[in-house]
Amino acid sequence: MAQEDDQPQSPDMASDADIPARAPRRRVWRWVFLGVFLAMFGVVLYGWLSREQIARDLISGQLEALGLPAQYEIESIGTKRQVLRNIVIGDPERPDLTIDRASVSIRARFGTPDIGRITLENPRLYGSYHGGQLSFGSLDRLIFTDSKEPFRLPDLDLAIAGGRGLLETDYGPIGLSLGGQGRLRDGFSGYFAALALDAEAWGCRTKRASLFVKIAVNKEKPAIDGPVRVAGLACSEAKLALANADLELDAVLDQPLDGGEGQFAFASKDMAKGADVLRTLTGKGRLAYRKGNVTARYDFAGERLTTGQANLGRVGLEGVVRTAGDFARIEAEGTLEGEDVQLGNGLDDAIAGLAETAKGTLAAPLLSNVRTALKRESRGSSVHAGFLLRRTGDVMSLVMPSASLRGGSGTALFALSRFQATMAEGSAPRISGNFATGGKGLPRIAGRMERQAAGGLMMRIRMPEYRAEDARLAIPELVVAQSNSGAYGFAGQVALSGPLPGGAAQNLVLPVDGNWSPSRGLALWRKCIEVRFDRLALANLSLTRRSVPVCPSSSGAIVRTDGSGLKVAGGVPSLDLVGVLGDTPIRIASGPVGFAVPGTMAARTVKVSLGPPDAASRFEIARLDARIGSDIGGTFEGSAVYLDAVPLDLLDTGGNWRYVNDRLEIAGATFVLQDRETEDRFQPLIASDAHLELAGGIITAEARMREPTSEREIVRAQIRHDLNTGGGGADLFVDGIVFDDRLQPDMVSRLALGVVANAEGVVTGRGHIDWTGPEVRSTGTFSTDNLDFAAAFGPVQGASGRIVFTDLLGMVTAPDQQIRLATMNPGIEVLDGVITYELRPDSVLAIKEGHWPFLGGTLRLEPAVMNMGVAETRRYTLKITALDVAKLLAQMDLANLSATGIFDGSIPLVFDEDGGHLDGGHLQSRPPGGNLSYVGELTYEDLSTMANMAFDALKSIDYHDMRVDLEGNLEGEIITRIAFDGLRQGEAASKNFITKRIAKLPIRFKVNIRAPFFQLATSLRSMYDPAYVRDPRTLGLIDESGAIVPRPPGARVQPLAPVQPLESEAMP
Secondary structure (H helix, E strand, C coil): HHHHHCCCCCCCCCCCCCCCHHHHHHHHHHHHHHHHHHHHHHHHHHHHHHHHHHHHHHHHHHHHHHCCCEEEEEEEECCCCEEEEEEEEEEEEEEEEEEEEEEEECCCCCCCCEEEEEECCCCEEEEEEEEEEEEEEHHHHHHHCCCCCCCCCCCEEEEEEEEEEEEECCCCCCCEEEEEEEECCCEEEEEEEEEEEEEEECCEEEEEEECCCCEECCCCCCECCCCCEEEEEHHHHHHEEEEEEEEEEEECCCCCCCEEEEEEEEEEEEECCCCCCEEEEEEEEEEEEEEEEEEEEEEEEEEEEECCCEEEEEEEEEEEEEEEEHHHCEEEEEEEEEEEEECCCCHHHHHHHHHCCCCCHHHHHHHHHHHHHHHHCCCCEEEEEEEEEEEEEEEEEEEEEEEEEECCCEEEEEEEEEEEEEEEEECEEEEEEEEEEEECCCCCCCCEECCCCCCCEEEEEEEEEEEEEEEEEEEEEEEEEEEECCCCEEEEEEEEEEECCEEEEEEEEEEEEEEEEEECCCEEEECEEEEEEEEECCEEEEEEEEEEEEEEEECCCCCCEEEEEEEEEECCCEEEEEEEECCCEEEEECCEEEEEEEEEEEEEEEEECCCCHHHHHEEEEEEEEEEECCEEEEEEEEEEEEEECCEEEEEEEEEEEEEECEEEEEEEEEEEEEEEECCCCCCEEEEEEEEEEECCCCCEEEEEEEEHHHHHHHEEEEEEEECCCCCCEEEEEEEEEEECCCCCHHHHHHHHHCCEEEEEEEEEEEEEEEEEEEEEEEEEEEEEEEEEEECCCCCEEEEEEEEEECCCCCCEEECCEEEEEEEEECCCEEEEEEEEEECCCEEEEEEEEHHHEECCCCEECCCCCEECCCCCEEEEEEEEEEHHHHHCCCCCCCCCCEEEEEEEEEEEEECCCCCCEEEEEEEEECCEEEEECCCCCCCCCCCCHHHHHHHHHHCEEEEEEEEEEEEEEEEEEEEEEEEECCCCCCCCCCCCCHCCCCCCCCEEEEEEEEEEHHHHHHHHCCCCHHHCCCCCCCCCCCCCCCCCCCCCCCCCCCCCCCCCCCCCCCCC
């Protein structure tokens, strides 16, 4: 106030008179000020005293406005610090956020106080991620707002101590940890961590995946620095696995947190994709992400890459990746390098397996040569490729300006240039570029792919002849064209030489002509082609230079593929192939041959000729049908087999056949076995269930052959033939041929005609046939223990013996075969005979000797030769030695006669077209003659006294010489002339003066008997016993009424020679 009094007054200032009037107003304002101050003080004092309630109401109102259910406790409210504790946001039973203690510092400043640091102690955050949706419960409305303003970090000074979180996801729980302090927009420093002990997502399972990064905010741009680690990853569906992967991140995020950039470093061990393994992988790079697009530069290096196709000691990948349009377009550009490139085990095993599978074919040495050359070049080899990979929508393209694989020798094994491939979903790839292969021991293939003016692709491939051992393969030219629609067409040819399965080919030229499209599949050979070869061999079959036309069926292509699979259909108009089988000329001809796979194959009039034209074996098949599917089989009929070396033919052959596991089988076959000779040695035999098998060039067969009329089994045959050598054999088993009224020898062989007939018995035996080319050797042994039959010289019973053939097919035996005859009856039964004989070539039967003990002497069959199966005159001579006539009468059961005497003689038998004849047979008594007498009672009752006296006188006659001559027809009458010389009465004759006088006279007594051959003995007995006189009706001499039967017209009676020749003078 003093200062105011001391100040000078201005002209406008009040005068001293006015001062007393103003002083009261100043005092009023003082009191007003004081009142206002006191009022404000009271309000402040009330607010201070009610601060907690006010704060509680304020916080509750704010939480209510935000819609956050919360519980909390106020620890303290001060002018510089406000503290809440036990904060629970959300459902207390399942809270979304809990905070043990939260404090907010207040900074005093001019005007409104400012919020200082907010400190959160032990916050716990709980959230979930299900179905692609992240949620933190009631906090979502604060976090996920609909604001379209760019995101900014809150302008807060925040300190978090002991922050934890738990995120429940579809893949497993994830633990969170957060801590740090500072202003969120600038200066915050802290950390963030996440841990998933066992998570599973998208078919992959992780083991202990963790994230720990340091966070630093500078000018609203957070920087993160730290590792992402995965102890293990396994994807079962993708067959992907890795161990101990470590990704180091160092990045700075943009202010709105919608992008950023940084760098990374990566390291992992034992990365595996299926069987492919990369032992170590390291890499580094820089990455930028903004506006949904990525730009990245990378540099990766791996060691010990093992795949099924290739192994690399080291591999490197460097380049740039760019994306645009929220990944609608992706572009990767870079280079790929590798060292120590080797064949992968899978590819190496595949090549080795193919070579092993193809063993015996031209592919085996070619594949083995490729494998050896690649292994030789692997040490020190390298690969280099530059690439640009783009994906735009569903279209992906790959551009490779150059790529090469160089062997350890420095030679380019594979080179690619100007390569480009475009792939779109639902369409075929489009490819262009050039490639070449080479290197020592490797095929040199050159290919050029280029775009045509119309937009299509044209590729030309050439491969000069590639050789390995005796195998050669060449592709003179192959053109492949691709249209804009993705369809391919190709034309060219392949030439090859070398071994094939079971054979070999020389200069086999196979045209290649067809097309392929995604919608229609493959169509190969739409028109007729010519398959040419200089030589084509299969086993021992070698065909010489020929061309075979093959034409498609009506379906339009020989080979087709579509949605239903592979189909092959075509035909050959005819076949005309020549060559050799071993050293034997062969010719194969046929009519049309059609085939379809799967489906059928049919061939008509197939003819195979083996051997020179004048001595060829022929195979003819009228009809051959096959079913072609999972296996091959069918039927054949009207076939015939004519083997030149074997004089037996198979006719009317038919049956079922199948080809499976490199084996041809014929079952249920029928055929007729027929002798090829003009005059059949064997009658035709039939088989109805024959079996044949062909495997490895060996034919085995078995058949039971039967006589067609009786259907009785004759022989069982087992055959083996080697197509490789042309040799083989057959075992023939005769288990037992039963001869009876149903089956006779002439039904088996016509050679039996005129030799044996009316056979009864069983014949067994075994034969064997061997052949080597044109040479055939056949043997056999057959026997019987008890065979009855009728022979030309009489019925035989109990024949037994064994016959050994040295040439079974030629019906030739070893010398001196023997057959024993229990009984034989050429008119008089003879016992225990033995015939020695042999069969000679050309169906000649040579009887060396036959002998029997005969009536005290012997009966011997003289040597004779006959040609079996032909009409001829056959002569047999029976020699009789020391025949005892007494035993003859006993054998003939002539009990009323008694005779003595020893006879020798012979009985020549002749058989011709007119039947059998006795030709000059005779018996001659030995000196001193013998006696002939009648010892029974006379049965005639009407004889006169003189007749009885004459009979008594002659009933016993001694003779000095007797001769019996025989001739005539065996089937008709036999003329028997008996001449007695030196006759006189025997001891038993009645003697008187007349007989004594007559005894002094020289008497010759001749008897002529005309009778059938087998009635001679009964004629002699009938002289004394009328019971032995045949009924003339049974002889056809008289009819039932007793009238004489007239002789047929033209019948002639052979005049008989007189019993005694006429004398020159009259007889007394």
